[in-house]
Amino acid sequence: MDDLMKGANRTHVLVIADDFTGANDVGMMLVRQGFETSIHLSLDGVLPTLSGATQQALVVNTDSRSVTSQMAHARIEQVMHQFNQLQQPFWLYKKIDSTLRGNIGIEIEAILRHSELPMAIVAPAFPDGGRLTQNGECWVGERRLTDTEFASDPKTPVNSSRISDILSEQTHLSYWEITLNGSLDDTTAVLEKARQAGIQTVIVDIKNNEQLQHLGRAIRQLSFKPLCVGSAGLSQYLFTPDQDVSRVQPMLAVVGSMSQIACEQIDLAAARKPVQVVTIDVSELFEKPWAALVDYYSQQITAAYQRHHHIVLHTMTPATNRELIEQFCQRKQLTRHQLGTQISAFLAQLVSYQVKQQIFSGLYLSGGDTALAVTQALYASHFHLQGDIAGFVPWGYLPDSSHPNLLIMTKSGAFGLPDTLLQVIEFIEEKTRE
Template sequence: MKENNLNREVVVIADDLTGANDAGVSLAIRGKKVSVAFRTPFTGDTDALVINSDSRAMVASEAAEKLALYAAEIDAAAWLVKKIDSTLRGNPGAEVEALLTISGKRQAIIAPAFPAAGRTTQGGVCLVKGIPVTETEFASDPKTPVRHAQVAKVLAEQTALNSVVVTPAQLAAALQGDTPLLIVDARTDAELDQIIDAVSDGDERPLLVGSAGLCDALARRLARPRQLLAVIGSMSEIAQQQIQRAGEVAGVSRVLIDIDDVFRHEMAGYLQQIATALAAGQHCVVHTCTDGQARHQIDSVCQQRGLSRAALGETISAFLGVLTRKALESHTPAALYVSGGDVAMAVASALDAQGFAISGQVAQCVPFGRFLGCRWQGPVMTKAGGFGTETTLLEVLHFIEEKMSD
């Protein structure tokens, strides 16, 4: 893996600055941390990286060569997007072919429609307020005039890759075929959403090629959820009170870890419980202690297992760390909350975090920030096990539901 890659959720390559900003703004509005880069490598902490290649007015071969410079930035991106102009100006054919080569992706979905701005695609023809783009002012653009209204003809000027025109309803079947360029009609935002839905669940995500309309649809799909995944390993009395109070609130699901399962390495059932809770829009609190009295049974458990207190704690923490990592691999809650120093470090280790960037404080004794250098780039909140009041976890839930949704 490239040294400067931070496993970003989204990487967008745009060919001018205003297009780059248009591509990123909807992701930012929906809770993502978005950065627009003028040059690379870019090592900043960001959910979505938008790179301005400034290549719209270049000749096609130069534009393709410039995109090759971004190979390290797109490596391991969960979503790769080529932002193009909704009226097909620039070098879409050359740049799409270049990105397919660089990324190793088999297919590109090309959907230039931007319905909110009156730009639609019907029968593979780019329309501006119902008129073919070649009959509008864009045909005489002083820098990058548009010579064809048919998307396929625009692409064919710069690439020999085969293309086919499909509707959103036909897209799923086309993704099973061998045609590398899939031009998809769209007249509404709902049809753009349908395009994103068609590619979201596949094993291999194609290159997305579109204007701000398709970027907006992707942002709607990736909108930051409002659920909290809380992992609490502390057995302190105040931690148990916090769990109890949170569990009394509607929309909170509790997952109790059986210590015997820790030693049997049985994790699948807990992952299913977590997945079910998050998928239902609930907060999920994972904990290892039933009540404040359980801490007095530690010596008995240690004697049964032939372990010291420290070894028992390390085993439980390591289990919770791996459980958290696997849960985050399949679901993306609004934030992660870890209580107990050993558990917090075990989670960080399981995620291969290189550090922690502090952003502020959610509640008393609850700093929040982000792990550095790992795939999980959502907000992280930490709390020492014995700190806070019985309402601390409730305050965190309030922060997730109210302030993070603003």
Template sequence: MKENKLYREVVVVADDFTGANDAGVSLALSGKKVSVAFQLPFREATDALIINTDSRALLASDAAKNIAQLGPDIVNARWLVKKIDSTLRGNVGAETKALQVLSNKRQIIFAPAYPAAGRITQQGKCLVNGKPVNETEFASDPKTPVPSANLADLFTDLTGKAITLHTLEAELAQGTELLIVDAATDDDLDAIIAAALTCTQMPLLVGSAGLCDALARHLAPARHKQLLAVVGSMSEVAQHQIALIQKASGVSSVVIDVEDILQGKTTGYLTQIAQALEAGHHCIVHTCPDHNARYQIERLCQRYQLTRAALGETICAFLGELTRHVLDAETPDALYVSGGDVAMAVAKSLEAQGFEITGRIARCVPYGKFLGCAWLRPVMTKAGGFGTAETLLEVLHFIEERLSD
């Protein structure tokens, strides 16, 4: 067989198709390219390769032979996972041993818990909704009955040691071959992944979809929450707030030229805002580039034969529609609108029917959510002249540190 030299960040070996999908879905949701292979060798580039050996109901010796054929497709994996059924059905011990031999892994972490499905490990035993698994329906499974809840009973060729999280890192450091780790929560599974990272050689991970989910959480790229701020106010207070926040890292500013609005030259602004958000930045959209801009209003009114009220309505309507188009295309974590007329124009463009107040930030920024429209994420509003120079920065910190998903 020709060797497969493609690098895989993660290789998961599952014993049936649905289990393979369960193992891979959280990795896919974390942004990884995930492929499930029915046949080997698998030549396509992928971040995570999920191999389905379809061996759950085979004799243990035949299942082990299937594992032994996988060499070229697992050799370059940084993370190697033997995905098992959370109720211990199948050939867990035989397949784990075969995969350890094939991969030359010195240590194995065995953590079959799947808390989200009611399956936990306690004192070295598998419990399903609080009962030992051999006292549930899985004990009489038609194809792969489970005779024991004691996890060490699964391994005839490995010496297992049941431990708690408190001693996991110490046991890894001592070189203990098979560690059967209690876990009752997702936080426990996250801690197991963290402990694996302390090893010189990454251990073979053996577990259910719960452990795969924990690995996906570890591998998911860090993402900071994003704010889209639309500031229509030309007050000096608002300008001080914008000037200060522009000095913060991860903040992009898009200045809307009022003359572009009046001349209908507005096509590029949506692209600028989208690029800022897609780059992971907070985006501040405003119409007043400097202190002097507010003194040009009379000139603009005369040039375009508009009253001040009509000019304001035109600007607000544009900002409302621009915000709607941005939110149709992008998903910032929160929306901030400064200036009462602008806030109302945004609400109108989004077809909001009302506003539910939840709380307040920095003493002058009520926040909540629009009612009756498609935008369901938090909305912050502020009168243009309210607050201090730090107000918008405080809103930013609230978004990044305190806003829940």
């Protein structure tokens, strides 16, 4: 055991999950970080011994989310009894539901009672799934947890959005609630102070992936090993200090369409992924020099790129109301065709400038006129098709263009499902990790 705890080149992890799909969610995050990962489907039999591999993870499903508190405690006690006979993993992770369903307090308390870990750090947020915590409360998108369907779950209802309320209903554990407003060292100092004060649980507000990453780094700096409690979100930033999985190369999306479905696709993607929407005010294209506008929007794109956010360029009419476009065209003495051509031409100029400045993982072009204008600005004469995403989005390369290795995706503006852009981003993120 001492050899394992002191081994700088080994990272062993035991994850205790309360349902099978949750076990798989965390397991997949570990696989992506290079862990040899196995899922123990039930409590029958003896836990397998962790091997001597550099990074080894064992995920145990206690199937205890909807059982009685007494049964949940007994199952955790069983796992911990077997766990204490194994080589001690470097990390112990309690996977909980991001919407706080189940016996989360009972199980946290049981693990602390049957281990030598002094404190639990609780961060259930999963920003990629729209699950955030602020002021100690769980939010799903723009709504408090108790205002969502999860509150009336038939098997595991939730009667409070506040994490501390749920813990207090199930346990007598002391707690602090903290936000991550300071530096990395500040966060580490607060966690160290909580331990010194004898606090048993620290509940952490998380609004985005950057804060999850910040928390993971602070935990790795601690002078002690805590019990880490979270959804799949925290697990992706916690265990491997040398690998930064948040550094997915950003994608640049250009949505020239103002259709309702295009707007829905952007809204859903922005709720689930780190996405910065840069809105192009169409009226400015006829009032200001394009060079100045390219510089203005490029600053916004660069700022988002440096934060490792995917960028979506979206056009906005002067009144954001499609019915008023005709009035705008009349004032500017333009036909609708001329308006569309000008918008596409500006987007093409902005994009061609950007791909010279940044290395994007891909270029997503929504709207036929926009797609053609951008590809022409890249001096392409043909599109080498490779496949499709979600059945609606062809992807490939422009082999004779100025950027032959840039992955290109195209889609009709008013086509697809609400999650089409989200699926495109997930496709790009997987391609980046290959």
